[in-house]
Amino acid sequence: MDKNKLIEVKDLNKTFIIGGRFFGSKLVAVNKANLVMQQGKPEIFTLAGESGSGKTTLARMILGIIEPTSGHIYYKGKDVTRLRGKKEREWFKKEVQPIFQNPFEAFNPLKRVETYLFETALNFGIAKNKNEASDIVDEALKSVGLSLSEVYQRYPHELSGGQVQRTCIARALITRPSLLIADEPVSMVDASLRMSILNFFHKLKTDYGVSIIYITHDLATAYYVSDRIAIMYRGYIVELGPIEKVLTNPLHPYTQLLLDSIPKPDPDRRWNKRIKLADIEVKEYMALGCKFANRCKYATERCFKEEPYDVEIDGRKVKCFLYSDKEVSTTL
Ligand code: SF4
Numbered sequence: 001m002d003k004n005k006l007i008e009v010k011d012l013n014k015t016f017i018i019g020g021r022f023f024g025s026k027l028v029a030v031n032k033a034n035l036v037m038q039q040g041k042p043e044i045f046t047l048a049g050e051s052g053s054g055k056t057t058l059a060r061m062i063l064g065i066i067e068p069t070s071g072h073i074y075y076k077g078k079d080v081t082r083l084r085g086k087k088e089r090e091w092f093k094k095e096v097q098p099i100f101q102n103p104f105e106a107f108n109p110l111k112r113v114e115t116y117l118f119e120t121a122l123n124f125g126i127a128k129n130k131n132e133a134s135d136i137v138d139e140a141l142k143s144v145g146l147s148l149s150e151v152y153q154r155y156p157h158e159l160s161g162g163q164v165q166r167t168c169i170a171r172a173l174i175t176r177p178s179l180l181i182a183d184e185p186v187s188m189v190d191a192s193l194r195m196s197i198l199n200f201f202h203k204l205k206t207d208y209g210v211s212i213i214y215i216t217h218d219l220a221t222a223y224y225v226s227d228r229i230a231i232m233y234r235g236y237i238v239e240l241g242p243i244e245k246v247l248t249n250p251l252h253p254y255t256q257l258l259l260d261s262i263p264k265p266d267p268d269r270r271w272n273k274r275i276k277l278a279d280i281e282v283k284e285y286m287a288l289g290c291k292f293a294n295r296c297k298y299a300t301e302r303c304f305k306e307e308p309y310d311v312e313i314d315g316r317k318v319k320c321f322l323y324s325d326k327e328v329s330t331t332l
Pocket of ligand 1: 254291296322
């Protein structure tokens, strides 16, 4: 553990039992995930992959919503899988805030939206009283292009989807977090709002020093907004590195499959080739060796027997036998 690291995910695993507790099989949804984000170097880090790749499970473990089967998550040097007491847990919740895909799920339809904002400001001790909370809430809403008067006394259904998502982001900002974990935050909003949220993420990073883990299946928006990307496949991070390198010159055969042209830095253009894979192929999760072997045109006998390890090459980490025999233990 290193206090200079904002977050360090170390050999993180999550195994689910499918088909019954006693006779079921083990499905390793996240397998030996490693990643590091540094303190003082805010960045937008994308976790990308199709449904069933493990990206949401990994994000939920970082948030503490799902308990890892093994491995560690260090946040500012503290192992958050072993937080003790209310004080430590509250500290972590304040520092690391989630933004979910469907903003309407974050709010009870029978509760006025400003109630959540005031509760956040007061319960986390950001404001001492309602007056102070009102200023803090208004400031957070203004940072996302809204104001307290616009949402005051209104229920979620009285706001547009974009307003509700912006209110969710404002709520996340009230605790002044160092890290946001945003799970498909723009997949349910229209093109213009998508742009404004992505630009706002960029502003949060550059102007306020907030780092963001951005979870998406949409490589165009990832390209537009991110500094680095990790591509996940069947529970593994198969390629991790600077966005430009990974998306313009992919090394892992799976990343290559995802791309069929040089990405355009335009989030309004959706990626023109979706991955043609079945949602979750349990068989592939269970397979020995490389999970991608059945689909890989470069697969050799070894790929079906041995699990590939991470190789550091050209400033990135790639999990594939094609590149080197030299295993690396560094976490990029
Ligand atoms: Fe293909 Fe083998 Fe590399 Fe897996 S390890 S991606 S099967 S070449």
